[in-house]
Amino acid sequence: MASRKLLLLLLLSTVLLFISSSLGDRKAIEIGGGVGVNLGFGIGPTPSPSPLDDSDGSSPPAQAPSSGPQPSDFPNLKQYYAYLVIQRFKQSITCDPGGVTQTWVGYRPCTYEGFYCAAPPDSPDTPTIASVDFNGFGLCAPTIVGFVDQLPDLALFHANSNYFSGTIPDLTGLPYLYELDVSSNLHFGAFPTKVLPLSNLIFLDLRFNFFAGAVPASVFAFNLDVLFFNNNNFNEPLPAELGRSPVAYLTLANNGFTGSIPPSIYNASNTLVEVLFLNNRLSGCLPYEIGFLSIATVFDAGFNQMTGPIPWSFGCLLKLEQLNLAGNLLYGEVPDVVCRLAKDGNLANLSLSGNYFTWLGHSCWDLVKTKVLDVRQNCIPGLPEQRSPAECSTFWWGPKQCLPSHDIPCSLPKGPTKRPMSSTPPAYVTYEALHHPPPRN
Ligand SMILES: *[C@@H]1O[C@H](CO)[C@@H](O)[C@H](O)[C@H]1NC(C)=O
Numbered sequence: 001m002a003s004r005k006l007l008l009l010l011l012l013s014t015v016l017l018f019i020s021s022s023l024g025d026r027k028a029i030e031i032g033g034g035v036g037v038n039l040g041f042g043i044g045p046t047p048s049p050s051p052l053d054d055s056d057g058s059s060p061p062a063q064a065p066s067s068g069p070q071p072s073d074f075p076n077l078k079q080y081y082a083y084l085v086i087q088r089f090k091q092s093i094t095c096d097p098g099g100v101t102q103t104w105v106g107y108r109p110c111t112y113e114g115f116y117c118a119a120p121p122d123s124p125d126t127p128t129i130a131s132v133d134f135n136g137f138g139l140c141a142p143t144i145v146g147f148v149d150q151l152p153d154l155a156l157f158h159a160n161s162n163y164f165s166g167t168i169p170d171l172t173g174l175p176y177l178y179e180l181d182v183s184s185n186l187h188f189g190a191f192p193t194k195v196l197p198l199s200n201l202i203f204l205d206l207r208f209n210f211f212a213g214a215v216p217a218s219v220f221a222f223n224l225d226v227l228f229f230n231n232n233n234f235n236e237p238l239p240a241e242l243g244r245s246p247v248a249y250l251t252l253a254n255n256g257f258t259g260s261i262p263p264s265i266y267n268a269s270n271t272l273v274e275v276l277f278l279n280n281r282l283s284g285c286l287p288y289e290i291g292f293l294s295i296a297t298v299f300d301a302g303f304n305q306m307t308g309p310i311p312w313s314f315g316c317l318l319k320l321e322q323l324n325l326a327g328n329l330l331y332g333e334v335p336d337v338v339c340r341l342a343k344d345g346n347l348a349n350l351s352l353s354g355n356y357f358t359w360l361g362h363s364c365w366d367l368v369k370t371k372v373l374d375v376r377q378n379c380i381p382g383l384p385e386q387r388s389p390a391e392c393s394t395f396w397w398g399p400k401q402c403l404p405s406h407d408i409p410c411s412l413p414k415g416p417t418k419r420p421m422s423s424t425p426p427a428y429v430t431y432e433a434l435h436h437p438p439p440r441n
């Protein structure tokens, strides 16, 4: 369900971009045809002056000088206002390696590089800036406050891989915004709570910035499909309400989250497809409720400080392909029901290295041989590459807070239900999100 929703979303945005870029092309043709009217503000065959020439402060402010462009110069009033906002933002830009801002001149903002127009739903005859795509432009600006928030008809704002700093503005005045991507920038401060009341937002990408503090519980109350928070400095406990979220793809990796994985994750059982808790400071016992994630394909909580045995409920994760719990403080026996997922489910990779497991369930031994299961650096007698007996006994005598849970809240399949794997390895949305996007050519 959720992945179908995502697909629909991607389709929608492609269509929107297509419409808007064809609109843009039409404008470009009109202008390229040299129709004389309305031109003369740097558009056309004569090369426009470098945008950086404006940055010495000698030019007048963009805000409506009476001698400057008039509303009647523009296709509509919305585009005139957008023009003013864009020109003001342009003056704050301090680097532009690709020279894109040189195209931000003239009375046709729909033709500016990075801007796309479409008619907003409430005024179908008034095409205006509906989408901003600065991905990979490498622009520098001290803030996007006064820019994004002043383009009221925006549906998409994609600005990954720039050098935008400051906080994220209050976007509550943008009713159509459904995708916000500010990843790989220099944003800092607390979680931008003001982006959340947006009823249409379904894609929120904040990864690779310097956001810190807590992710507020309210994030998980909204109807989002994709939440990418990885590679920031979040360092508070995960909110107990995490599981309320209908999100399909959730990345919390490479932060400093503390506390435990909330048992409310149970409530995400029909929606959560991939989740990365990887590389935080999460502690506590592995919750039994994880076993309810019936459509999850990726569950990765590697490199935390979680402890306890693996609950047998994990044997219900029949759709799971990647299970990573490496680098924690887990102990006990690796449950046979979990290893059976490789035969009866879709499990292709079970990473449990760097824990304190002492025994393997019956079905696990084969998986070690086939390298589906990695249990190096544990305390398993008879296997190579284990921890030293001293390390194992120190851990063994330490306190143990988690009880084994042998409850299996599903009926296990009688035989293999495995789908035939395609020869090309699947690409996981969340694991992709751990890499910076490739630079634009
Ligand atoms: C989980 O869902 C149930 C029923 O759908 C609801 O009553 C409960 O409050 C939810 N819990 C959380 C933590 O979201």
Ligand SMILES: *[C@@H]1O[C@H](CO)[C@@H](O)[C@H](O)[C@H]1NC(C)=O
Binding pocket: 300, 302, 322, 324, 349, 350, 351
């Ligand atoms: C298995 O998972 C581990 C941990 O996520 C990862 O490092 C490794 O590359 C994966 N191996 C395969 C073959 O997917």
